[in-house]
Structure formats: C-alpha cells, structure tokens
C-alpha cells in the first residue's frame with residue numbers, strides 16, 4: 258500500500274477551483290503534472306483519486322465493484338434523472354436493469370437494424386449537394402429520431418433542436434451543481450432555480466417524456482413489444498409513474514446524446530484524415546450496394562467499426578467515470594480511504610502514452626485484427642455491472658449511420674474552423690460544427 262502523489266494545501270485548493278470550472282482541463286493538468294495516479298485532498302479524511310491505468314479501472318469497475326457506488330459528482334445529474342439506470346443504486350438499480358436489459362439483448366438489437374438504417378437514410382437523403390450544415394445538430398436529430406422510433410415508438414425528430422438546447426443547459430447546470438453537492442438534493446434543487454435555463458430544461462424534457470408515455474397509454478400495446486412496453490408492463494412489481502418517467506428520460510438522453518457526439522467527432526476526424534475516409538468509402542461501396550444496410554452487413558464493415566473505435570478512443574463521449582469508495586481499499590497500490598472518490602477517465606486512459614503509441618494520432622488500424630493491449634485500456638462503454646446497457650445498440654447504430662453517410666456524401670469541415678471540445682457530462686463539440694456536403 259502506498260501514498261499517491263498529488264498537490265496539498267493552497268495548491269490543492271487551486272486545483273479544486275480549476276476542476277469546478279473545467280473538470281477535463283483540470284484532470285489533464287493533474288495527469289501531466291503528477292502522472293497516472295494522483296491524489297487531490299477533499300477534506301481531512303477524504304480525497305479525489307485520479308487513476309489512469311488499466312489495472313485501476315479493472316479493480317474499481319470489475320474486481321472490487323461491490324466496494325464502489327456512483328460518486329457524489331453524479332448528484333446534480335440525479336436531481337434531473339432521478340432513479341433511472343444511470344443514477345440509481347442498490348435494489349432500485351437492480352430492478353430497473355433487469356427490466357431494461359432484455360430489450361438490449363443481441364437478438365433484439367439486431368432486429369432494430371432496419372429501423373435505424375431507415376431513419377438514417379431519410380435524414381441523410383435530405384442533405385442537398387454543396388450545402389453547409391451543422392453536423393452536430395444533424396447527428397443529434399438522427400440519433401434522437403432513432404431512439405424515439407426504435408425504443409419508444411414515438412416521433413421525436415421535430416423536438417431535436419429543443420432537446421439539444423435543453424440538454425446543453427442541463428449539462429452546464431450539472432457542472433455548476435458540482436460545487437453545491439454538499440447541500441443535498443433539496444439544496445441542489447434550490448441552486449438550479451437560480452441557474453439560467455435549468456428550470457426550463459427540466460420542464461422541456463419532462464414534457465417530451467410525458468408525451469411519449471401518454472401516447473402509449475392511449476394507444477395501448479400493439480405489435481412486437483418495445484422497450485416502452487417492457488417498462489410499462491403491469492407485472493407483480495410495476496414501475497411507479499415517477500420511476501417510469503425517470504427511466505424514459507434516462508434512456509432518451511443516455512441513448513442519443515453520446516452516440517451523436519461519437520458520430521460528430523468521427524465526421525470531424527475523417528474530414529482531417531482523408532486517407533482514412535477514402536478507405537471507408539471504398540469499404541462501404543463494396544459492401545452496401547444500393548439498399549439499406551442491415552445487421553448482417555456489420556461483420557463486413559471492419560474499417561467502419563475501427564474508425565468509430567478510434568474516434569471514441571480520442572473523444573470518448575463518456576469521458577469520465579466516477580465512483581465513491583464504501584470502505585478503505587488498496588487500488589493497485591494506491592491507498593484509498595472510505596468516502597473518497599475515484600475518477601477513472603476514459604479520456605486519460607485512452608491517451609496514456611504507456612498504452613498507446615502515437616496517442617494523439619488518428620490510426621483506426623489499431624483496432625483491426627489481434628490487439629494485445631490490456632483489456633481495460635479501452636473503456637468507451639465503461640465496465641463491470643454498470644457497463645453501458647446500450648453498448649451493442651450504440652455500436653450497431655453508429656456503424657450503420659456512418660456507413661450510410663459515407664456511401665451518400667462526403668462532409669468537409671469548413672476551412673479555418675476550430676472545434677474546441679466541451680467536457681461536461683459528455684464530451685462534445687463546444688460549438689456548431691459547420692461541414693460542407695458533397696454528394697457522392
């Protein structure tokens with residue numbers, strides 16, 4: 258067991274201040290200054306540990322997961338998302354996970370492919386040649402439309418701009434709320450009343466969720482049961498109205514914003530790396546033909562998948578995973594006291610030069626063939642029992658959407674445009690992403 262390097266005293270206070278302003282910037286700074294195991298004291302007993310080696314991730318997320326719960330840093334988000342899968346714990350989490358997971362079993366997910374491809378093809382088909390569009394907004398529209406139709410049987414595309422704004426407000430509020438978690442849920446709610454946009458965002462998202470649920474209640478179940486039917490099933494332990502609201506909202510948000518960010522970063526990278534894009538176009542031209550791709554085409558699109566994997570290495574949409582230790586622990590040599598917070602940041606792990614040669618370079622070929630890196634060096638979907646429930650859904654969706662885009666059009670970032678990132682709950686472009694469409 259050992260102590261871990263890190264700042265103390267006034268220097269620690271400065272790092273905390275930096276963290277409240279821009280957590281990713283602070284984590285990056287701590288990593289560069291102190292290395293891949295850093296301790297930042299929080300009070301006399303507790304600290305925040307920034308641990309960026311695969312064995313740390315393996316320990317906290319898998320081997321000793323019973324000793325870890327979602328960190329206090331998720332509390333502001335929980336005020337909005339309540340007891341949905343992302344923010345609940347214990348028996349509530351287990352019950353929700355059991356309910357939701359079957360809808361994401363491989364067999365089910367494969368059946369979603371035609372619906373996903375249809376939505377994507379309609380979205381992309383409307384892009385005129387030569388037009389400049391905001392790639393981030395378009396990716397959000399397509400992924401929200403997919404989640405709405407495929408999981409909830411609802412038409413949400415029209416709501417995508419409003420949802421996008423509400424989500425941006427919600428994420429900003431969640432980061433502001435980080436400084437007020439000691440106030441508890443009621444205190445955080447009071448703080449959010451003062452944060453511009455936070456109330457409106459909550460009300461807007463609530464409205465969308467209520468509409469999705471009310472429409473289904475009126476229509477009743479019909480055809481193949483979808484995720485919403487599973488959630489609304491009236492068995493011996495049905496979800497309460499509040500739980501149902503929380504879960505639909507969680508899946509709606511977790512299910513589209515992350516995938517949209519992954520696709521947007523991918524389009525930006527492809528525009529910067531034309532050789533990778535040429536290879537992508539060659540692959541989809543050979544595999545897809547004129548029709549809509551489906552699940553059986555996926556195995557024949559290894560480069561498309563590798564491009565997405567490499568893009569999520571550099572820009573993991575879920576860029577940080579945080580847990581609180583229940584009891585004292587020894588995390589691969591780091592002595593951690595009960596109540597302390599562990600940050601496992603996929604962003605830092607994915608760029609750790611000890612694990613990835615040329616860590617800043619875009620090299621999809623890393624993800625082709627045999628890969629000999631440690632298993633937990635790459636964590637875009639997390640790990641252990643809280644691993645992303647929608648991982649296969651997201652991967653299939655992203656491959657289908659990207660393959661269709663590559664077949665139909667080439668997107669080039671407007672010259673001279675920089676794309677700064679914003680790391681709040683998700684890692685996404687901070688501004689609109691103007692890209693010019695050339696139809697192929």
Ligand code: HEM
Nearest residue numbers: 342343511512515516519575637638639643645646647651
């Ligand atoms: C590229 C897209 C996606 C990425 C990068 C991603 C990433 C992640 C990560 C890292 C976690 C774990 C968080 C933690 O351990 O604290 C997570 C959890 C979760 N994700 Fe995803 N996700 C994506 C897409 C989706 C989709 C499409 C859905 C649903 C349709 C979804 C629903 C969820 C839910 C409900 C959880 C919480 C699971 C639990 O705690 O039981 N995600 N996601």
